Amino acid sequence: MKKQYTFLVLGLCAGLLTTACSDDDYTNDFTRPAGGNQIFFNCQSQLDENNKVIWAADSKIGFFCEQTETVNLAVGLAAPFVGQTEGLFYTQVIWNKEAGDHTFYVYAPYNKNNTSAKAIAGTLSNSQLQSGTANTHLMSSALTYATATSAEVETAVPMTFKHALGYMDVSCKTAAKYAGWKIKSIEFSTEDGVPLAGEYKFDLTTGQFAIAEGSSKVQVKVDNAPELVQNEAFHGYMSINPLDLSAKQCKVTVVIEKAGEDNDLSLEGNLSSVKILAGEFNTLEVDMDALTETVLGDNSVDLSANETANCYIAGKAGQEYRFNATVMGNGAVTPAGTNTTTFPGITPSILAPSSVAILWQSARSLVSGVKLKNNYVYFTLNGSDETPLVSGNAVIAAYDDTGAVIWSWHIWVTDADLDAKVQTYTVHQNYANFATYQSPVMMDRNLGATSAELWNSDTDSKDAHGLFYQWGRKDPLIGPSSENATSIAVVYDKDNNTIEPTDWATTTTPITRDDIAKYPMTIYGGASGISENWFAEDACDLWGSSVMYAVDGAEGKGAGEKSIYDPCPPGYRVPHPYVWSTFTSEPGGGKHKTAGFTTTIDGGIKTLQNTTGATFSSTYVYPATGFIAYTASFATGPALQRLSKGLANVGINNWSNAANAANRGARFFFDNGGCSTPAGNPRAYGYCVRCMKDTK
Incomplete structure (x- = not known):
């Protein structure tokens, strides 16, 4: 179920202490330490008698005390006090018996960069978002603080927070x-x-803002x-x-x-x-x-003016955008192939939504103002001319008059000029006779990524790996969190409430063609589930490939075309399977231990463990992405196999547009065991996508 912020009347700060905290490592003490006489606090915060904080599970305060030489210690809420107006915050800090009275300064939201009680810093945005008539959005910017002086006691030191804003x-x-x-x-x-x-400065010792x-x-x-x-x-x-x-x-x-x-x-x-x-x-x-x-006048920017798609890139802070809500993907017909069982073709129909709304977003208030007007979806990005853009990803769903999803679109929020950063690849000499394969132009990052770099322990992995897709599906799946290899990243609904892992449904029943777009938050798999395919038929042209992948080039007919289920933005599509062919000396690659081929990986095959990713030909950066396993529950793990520094076989995984066997898609793969450019794997796996320029 979703975490709902509970407020008494206005409940100004209940969520404040959870939304602006650092994601970096810090000391959390959730239970009273045994032995000694540790310092702990009884904290409450209120704007007036009717508006008290309801403490949340991940509430954190910053703590200073000169007598104990404590500087900006992050302290977590004790579990029994979740949902209470009075919260106990235990530390492992022991009273200094020689110091006499102790003066404590505490504040929230916690900021890892604060190094002095006299120099608390933060940013009050000039662009804020309110939902309906509620004032709960104020939690995202509120700054609260408290000061107390106490001699050594065995009970909690009472701290009543004031508001600085x-x-x-x-x-x-x-x-x-x-x-x-x-x-x-x-x-x-x-x-x-x-x-x-x-940007503000706040002195905890004087209360000056x-x-x-x-x-x-x-x-x-x-x-x-x-x-x-x-x-x-x-x-x-x-x-x-x-x-x-x-x-x-x-x-x-x-x-x-x-x-x-x-x-x-x-x-x-x-x-x-x-x-x-x-x-x-x-x-x-x-x-x-x-x-x-x-x-x-209508000052929105039409993202679908030149081409419609299932993904749109938007990057100007505070700008309103719109796109056509009546077209499935790019609206193109995918003709049936010679084998109408595996290449049955795809014919789109006209969409007629009754309403639209945010389905999920990777940050609170990432997008706002979502509405349906004159057959267009409108939305506005966060930020303003004076407030920087927060990057991330969102999905906007269209609904019929019964409330059922009929289509959805991925909004890739980034101010990077992705067109200016594209890279031209070279295909293997074995494919020199196939004109449709030559000089593919690729994005420099995975679809949905907000970084084009390798990630490490000092960076946010989800920025680099982007989103995940089951082969042939247009709907993105959120990837793992940066903190836990077996949990998914936090996302939020249209009301900025946390979406729990259990809100991503997992089913063991493959989906049918009529319902292919109706369940964008469902992962098809499960512990006892789908053997290889999420789809109820072996359709090989869902992403527009006209033939099966073959290591000999499939007679040069495998480049394919963009389909209505392609997840890439206008001007791009899922790449054909030969774009990675010069990453190895032999088409298709193989296992490193056979020594039958060489790779163009900087630093050798151990680079994946050392840099959590790999750079090919000193140019093409591929972060270690891992994958979403179809054989386990997405909600409980270990569905997410990935992304712990030093973890062997995390792997780089990127889908191509082609199938290579029944129920299997062709993917580029690299780990410490081998490099496949590409090889087949079950379509129910969740892998990343790197988009290729669409020249047709």
Whole structure:
């Protein structure tokens, strides 16, 4: 089941202490240590009497104490206090009997980079996201802290957290004019450059909060807003630098939208007196009917203008995008082959979705504003002109009027210029007579990756390996977490709640052609399940290959074409199986121990253990990806075989578009035992994809 954040009334900070914490190694003490007299804390946080923190399982605080020489120790919540308003945080730090009174400084969210209690640092974004009428999004930016002095005791030291930020409640009301419209965004700004958001410094010893320079505007985008009702206020909430702006010129801009209207409206007006106090909700009354109205054009970018696909790359922070919601993939017909059993062909139909929504996303608020308008899916990226883009991946699903998924699209969020980073490969001389194989142009990273580098213990593995695919499927599967080789990476739903491993369904029943797009969060396999194929037929052309892979080149007819199930973005497709052929001296490769061939791997065959990946021909970087095994439960492991530094046979695994036998796909594979360029493996395995330029 999904983790739901539980709040009392506003519940401002319940999730705060989980969402902004470091992913790096730290000391977590979940139970009281035996023996000695360790220091532990009884922590609670509240904005007022009605709004207390509900501590979450992965809540962490940062802890300083000069008397015990403790500097920024990360301390985890004791398990019995999950879901409670009072949380015990045990440490292994022992009281210094010679020091007398101890002064403790604690804060949240934990930041590994804080090295002094006088220099807590962080960033308050000027682009924030609210879901509906709730104010729970404030948890992602709140900064709380506490100070206490105590002599040695055997009980918990009480710590009551204060809030360093101010919280603006922009109360928008219309008498009648805009009833039926929805709030899309609210922006509060100053005209003389006073910083309302940006990089901050906070002194735990004095309680002083400061932003030296930053953005003079804060915008809250609103997802799933209700329609405005006359004379009933809609409350937009934002975290903001606590300042007295009574003598400053301020402005509010409210953008509204309405179903059936082609254009949004911008409503602007000046404000007279605003004073923002730390640790309080500061209410700003806005009469929408008195604001100046401007009609806005559609400034979204059409990602499907030149070609439709199952994946779209988007990379400008704060930009709104759109794509055609009526086309299956690229909309192309894949003709049937001579053998209509294994190459039956594919004919798309027109999609007619009733609604769209985020299915999953790799970071909270990665994308927002997802809506269906005029047969297009609209969405907006995180960030702004002044707030950097958070990269990652999201899947947007289209639903029919019964709520069933009819199609879905992968949004690859990255500001890297992937077209400028492509690499031209050379195929093996044995294929010199096959014109369709020559000079394949490949991306420099796997599909969904936000890094083109080898990963190591200091980098995030999921940034490098990208997403995983069962052969022939268009739907991506999230890969393993960076912390645990047998657990999947955390993803979030449309409401920013954590999606548990059990929400990725695993079934032992192969899917039929009619249902091929309906279950994008289902992995076909299982401990007692599918022997080799996730599909109920041996169709070899799902990714557009016209013939079976053969080491002799299959008479030069194996390049294939892009199909409606191809997972690559416009202009690219799943590569033909010969693109890796010069990574070995012999087509197809083999086992290293036979010494029947050589490879172009930098550093020799042990490089995989040393660098968690390999570089071929000193140019082409392939991180160790491992795989998702179809023979075990995705939710409980060991479905994810991968990615621990020094782990032998982790392997590099990348699918091609071709099948090479019944129920098997052709994949590029390298580990310490051998290098296959390519070889076949069951299609139910989850491997990575590296996209090739589509020249057709």
